Amino acid sequence: MSNRRRPFALALAAGLLVATASCSSDDATAERSTTTTADAAASSTTVPALEAACEGKRRHVLVVGIDGLRADSIEPAEAPTLDELAASGTSTMHAYAGGELGTPTEQGTVSGPRWATILTGTWSNRHHVTDNEFATWKLVEPNFLQRIKDADPEARIAAMEQWIPVRVLLDGAADRDDIGAGDLVASNAVDELGTQDPTVLFLHFDDVDHAGHDTGYGPDNPAYLEAVASVDGHIAEVLDAVESRPDRGDECWATIVITDHGGLGTGHGGQSPEERTIPFIVTGDGIEVAEVADGPGHDAVAPTVLTYLGVPIDDEWDWAEPFGVPAS
């Protein structure tokens, strides 16, 4: 298939990556960051890594949304896929939900508003979703999937979600939109990848949040960690399907792992570190390896997806900088 992407001039922001990379006390982390610095410095004299990796290839993004995933519960869980995703790309275990404290963007760590933030690249003060009463939502900001469709009507958008309000937030932007349990989210994603050509595949898994509500969020609860391990298996299935695509060699894929909030006790909604602190992983073809100490808010997901795809971002949208992908 022809490359229908627009020319995409990437101003190399390797320096930006380096500037935000972690100065961790962890030796292994420090070593990774050092390696990244060297790689970035080398690539800055040649071709940006993303451009080099994706030249002449069609770009795709897989967004893996895991509802209610605490950042401190990936490592203790039996989650080799998430571990590998984090280690192979740009990642942080210190991104945040709930807006910026003390500013108009501060808002509860509630699912509906937070998925609205992931999908629109704005906080509740702009998208006006403040609760889970989705029947009364009035969406005033387009989601990023619609913005991609607006820029490229041929782009195929597929979504599988476990929680119906996410469909409301998708607002008809998806060419395919399936609702079902976690195993169905995975199997439908595998089907999509095997039979269609999605530019963006957006997945929402809810069982980790269910486990948190049922028996408690966090690494001290084996049932919660078991739920993380279970979704890790689903993600592995989906990634296998990406790698098995017949034209995989002609494609560039990024995978983003994100969540809407963490949790404390058996709930969420407040501004405690346990509820606010979230993981944010961006990995795939052309993505630098870096562990970032202080990550962005999950309002950076939308600009990250568009930037990777080469879809222009309008200054008027007033979006955050992309994460893990050099800003254009």
Ligand SMILES: [Zn+2]
């Ligand atoms: Zn949630």
Ligand SMILES: [Zn+2]
């Ligand atoms: Zn919840």
